[in-house]
Amino acid sequence: MSRRLLVVGLGLVFAASYATAQVGADKRRSGYQDMGEALQKMQDDDTANPGMLFVQLGGQLWSKQTGVADKSCADCHGAAAASMKGVATRYPAIPQGGDRPVDLEGRINLCRTEHQRADRLPPENRELLALTAYVAHQSRDMPIAPPYDHRLDAFRQQGAEIYRRRQGQLNLSCAICHDDNAGKKLAGVVIPEAHPTGYPIYRLEWQALGSLKRRLRNCLAGIRAEAWPLDASEYVAVELFLMDRAKGLKLETPAIRP
Amino acid sequence: MRALAVLALALAACPAAAQQVPPQIVDDTIPRSLTGRPGDAARGRAIVANRSVGLCLLCHSGPIAEERFQGDLAPSLAGAGSRWSEGQLRLRIVDGSRLNADTIMPAYYRTGGLQRVARNFEGKTILSAEQVEDVVAYLVTLKD
Numbered sequence: 389m390s391r392r393l394l395v396v397g398l399g400l401v402f403a404a405s406y407a408t409a410q411v412g413a414d415k416r417r418s419g420y421q422d423m424g425e426a427l428q429k430m431q432d433d434d435t436a437n438p439g440m441l442f443v444q445l446g447g448q449l450w451s452k453q454t455g456v457a458d459k460s461c462a463d464c465h466g467a468a469a470a471s472m473k474g475v476a477t478r479y480p481a482i483p484q485g486g487d488r489p490v491d492l493e494g495r496i497n498l499c500r501t502e503h504q505r506a507d508r509l510p511p512e513n514r515e516l517l518a519l520t521a522y523v524a525h526q527s528r529d530m531p532i533a534p535p536y537d538h539r540l541d542a543f544r545q546q547g548a549e550i551y552r553r554r555q556g557q558l559n560l561s562c563a564i565c566h567d568d569n570a571g572k573k574l575a576g577v578v579i580p581e582a583h584p585t586g587y588p589i590y591r592l593e594w595q596a597l598g599s600l601k602r603r604l605r606n607c608l609a610g611i612r613a614e615a616w617p618l619d620a621s622e623y624v625a626v627e628l629f630l631m632d633r634a635k636g637l638k639l640e641t642p643a644i645r646p
Numbered sequence: 647m648r649a650l651a652v653l654a655l656a657l658a659a660c661p662a663a664a665q666q667v668p669p670q671i672v673d674d675t676i677p678r679s680l681t682g683r684p685g686d687a688a689r690g691r692a693i694v695a696n697r698s699v700g701l702c703l704l705c706h707s708g709p710i711a712e713e714r715f716q717g718d719l720a721p722s723l724a725g726a727g728s729r730w731s732e733g734q735l736r737l738r739i740v741d742g743s744r745l746n747a748d749t750i751m752p753a754y755y756r757t758g759g760l761q762r763v764a765r766n767f768e769g770k771t772i773l774s775a776e777q778v779e780d781v782v783a784y785l786v787t788l789k790d
Contacts, residue, residue, distance in 0.1 A: 557767040558701070558752045559760055568750075569719050575697060575704045576715030612767045 446522025586643020
């Protein structure tokens with residue numbers, strides 16, 4: 389073999405093993421992988437996944453005129469399959485002309501107040517969850533791709549600090565459970581890595597669709613920490629951090645969780 | 647008593663606890679009962695088993711067969727009474743961070759040094775002095 393070929397050959401071998409090492413290094417798991425097979429099947433089968441009923445409702449709301457402007461989402465955005473594809477992978481984001489990030493629900497509410505001239509929908513409202521699920525569903529199977537926007541850095545950093553800070557009467561941090569003890573059992577429950585891959589989720593314990601905020605409030609209650617008010621920016625900050633941490637993982641909306 | 651450092655724990659007043667003796671740390675123990683009386687092992691077992699009172703089985707497993715869902719974040723409680731003395735167990739329940747600053751085990755009888763405690767738990771210890779004594783009395787019986 390010529391020297392040149394050898395060098396090229398070695399280069400290829402290194403490149404290949406580097407790629408393998410990169411793939412091998414990513415051991416992140418979505419909560420999906422920590423569920424039993426029955427629940428995975430329920431999530432995968434659109435006719436069995438109860439979250440799909442909300443997606444359907446969201447689809448109807450998408451083309452329903454509302455507000456003083458009497459406009460539907462579709463009047464501005466057209467078919468969601470094209471215009472909303474990938475959108476959920478890059479939220480939270482800073483809206484045009486704004487200076488702080490909003491989550492997807494916040495973005496939908498901005499469209500309601502600014503463009504439809506309708507009322508804001510309150511947190512955990514059924515129609516808001518349905519619209520969010522419908523929009524996020526257009527990104528199903530797409531990798532989470534946080535936007536490159538340096539204005540987000542400080543907010544994301546705030547989220548990281550919240551995630552690592554001990555709090556509550558039990559004096560635990562998110563990181564203690566979801567980084568240091570993920571995969572272990574808290575009572576009977578496998579602690580997931582807390583990737584926001586499937587939101588809004590249909591949680592069997594809730595018997596309903598619920599937002600990431602609701603999930604975070606459950607964890608805060610579990611450690612007996614004071615939850616932030618429902619409209620607090622802390623939730624958006626934590627979501628920004630979690631989305632960055634889950635970068636590249638696939639969106640599953642609407643996911644099922646136990 | 648030993649001439650070693652004897653530290654009084656800074657405790658906020660706990661309404662649930664009719665506290666007579668302030669807990670004093672000697673070496674790695676709290677030698678004396680927080681209530682001045684021995685605890686009740688049967689009540690202690692019930693506290694340990696209860697997911698919303700003792701919370702112990704969230705993290706630990708233990709010889710409590712009827713509780714099917716037990717945690718594996720922490721060592722099993724089986725044999726705790728042969729590994730540790732009563733006074734050592736008491737300090738571990740009251741405030742394990744005195745022994746291991748990074749421990750994830752909550753301090754069951756301390757109200758200071760906590761952030762953003764939910765309003766309904768603010769200023770309260772996780773267990774009362776009497777409950778701590780009951781739990782200690784139970785743990786002492788866990789010989790291998």
